[in-house]
Amino acid sequence: MNARLLPLLALLLATACQEPPAPPAPPPAPPPPAAKRYFAKPADGKLHVYFLDVGAGDAALIVSPEGHTVLIDTGPAASLNYLVNRLPELLATRLDLAILTHPAPDHYGALDAVQKVADMRRLLEPQLPGTAPEYDALLTALGTRGVEIFSPAPNPSHPNEPMRLPLGGGAELTVLWPRAPTEPLLAVEGAGHAANSIVLRLTYGETSVLFMGDARAETEAxxxxxQEPLRAMLLKVGAHGAALATSAEFLQEVRPQAALLSLGTGGLPDLPAPDTLARLEAAKATVFRTDKDGEIHAVSDGKQFVLTPQRLPPGKSALTEHVFVPEEEEDPLAVPLVAPSKPEPAKSPPPPARAVALKTRETEDLSRFGQVVDIDQLPKADRTSRQPSKPKATAAMERYVASRKSDVFHVPECRNAKRISPENLITFRTREEAAKERRPARDCNP
Known part of the structure; x- marks a missing residue:
């Protein structure tokens, strides 16, 4: 073999013995999807209120028709595990707002855990003096996590107007008390914090809920x-049904159709007080108790509330629903403004306002009940805003009337308008003027 070919042959043999190059690396696998944190269904256009079973404490979750969420109180520390598991089932996204009615451990005990699991954005609390060091430390910790904390103080531009929290879809929360610094706090010996609980009225269409926190009889008085608008279909009873709240005079004004008590099994033996239960019975309010009924779910389509308790007495169908419709707006102490020219024909009595029934709930267009305001705008939302009514042709002598004790207005010829007592009578010259302060009564549809 030619000596000059030997190096070439050796090079060919060496190349043949080398391993083939490795194939290119595959592209990196996509990261696994983030674990789902919230499991509720999207908003269904109805108002949902969950009166949570947190034992000897208070907690209620509001889900607006557009899906915005507000948690009123977080129960005691003992309810931590329950809330950490229950809230993700009721939330479709993180919690928009939490409200602490007052700095009592049975109302804020689980707040720290709730903020972590629900990624709460904002906190409304009364900012009362003389709070415990551990409560102050909790608020400081929340502030370092970026939680925006604000008080229910009236807007300085409108000091006589209450704070209003629009929830979207026509649902709205109004803070009735406290109103510091515009008005001084109530001084109640031994109960200063409870007596200055944040009192809230939730409205949606013709339905309403009054949340009393631990307010006392002094707060009610x-x-x-x-003359705050206290009328409500559902009453979250104050002070867990203690005898020092829920007075007969207060119930006469609220006229609740259902009363909800947050209680714990094996709790204080004097709660609820027999006197309180007797007053609720005299007011003909259907009583629900979390210690017996468990969690209570209330749903409003703007025209009625349907309440479903978690637990039912033996023999009750699992499909049982408690249906409540609004009562006629009346002033029980009123006298006619103008005597009728002739006796009115006898009318058959109206159907009862309270009922327990099996009923199919239907979806309804509720856009007429108010403006849609994103809760993300809190607390900078306009606290005095109202959906303007469409102008209406008016006669030269057009006028409208209302009672100081009611949040609706009527035409003067309306049967209920004639029952308004003179000392409570308010007159508006135009419908537009009336609509700025009140909503139309559904009986005469002014």
Whole structure:
């Protein structure tokens, strides 16, 4: 073999013995999807209120028709595990707002855990003096996590107007008390924090809920004196049904169709007080208790509330629903403004306002009940805003009337308008003027 070919042959043999190059690396696998944190269905256009079973404490979750969420109180520390598991089932996204009615451990005990699991954005609390160091430390910790904390103080531009929290879809929360610094706090010996609980009225269409926190009879008397709009279909009973709240005069003004008590099994033996239960019975309010009924789910389509308790007495169908429809707006102490020219024909009595029934709930267009305001705008939302009514042709002598104790207005010829007492009578020259302060009564549809 030619000596000059030997190096070439050796090079060919060496190349043949080398391993083939490795194939190119595959592209990196996509990261696994983030674990789902919230499991509720999207908003269904109805108002949902969950009165949560947190034992000897308070907690209620509001889900607006557009899916915005507000948690009123977080129960005691003992309810931590329950809330950490239950809230993700009821939330479709992180919690928009939490409200602490007052700095009592049975109302804020699980707040720290709730903020972590629900990624709460904002906190409304009354900012009362003389709070415990551990409560102050909790608020400081929340602030370092970026939680925006604000108080229910009236807007300085409108000091006589309450704070309003629009929830979207026509649902709205109004803070009735406290109103510091515009008005001084109530001084109640031994119960200063409870007496200055944040009192809230939730409205949606013709339905409403009154949340009393741990407010006392002194708080109720002040609200009555101020002639606040207290009428509500559902009453979240104050102070867990203690005898020092829920007075007969207060119930006469609220006229609740259902009363909800947050209680714990094996709790304090004097809660609820027999006197309170007797007053609720005299007011003909259907009583629900979390210690017996478990969690209570209330749903409103703007025209009625349907309540479903978690637990039912033996023998009750699992499909049982408690249906409540609004009562006629009346002033029980009123006298006619104008005597009728002739006796009115006898009318058959109206159907009862309370009922327990099996009923199919239907979806309804509720856009007429108010403006849609994103809760993300809180607390900078306009606290005095109202959906303007469409102008209506008016006669030269057109006028409308209302009672100081009611949040609706009527035409003067309306049967209920004639029952308004003179000392409570308010007159509006135009419908537009009336609509700025009140909503139309559904009986005469002014």
């Amino acid at each position: 002040l609200l009555l004196k101020r």
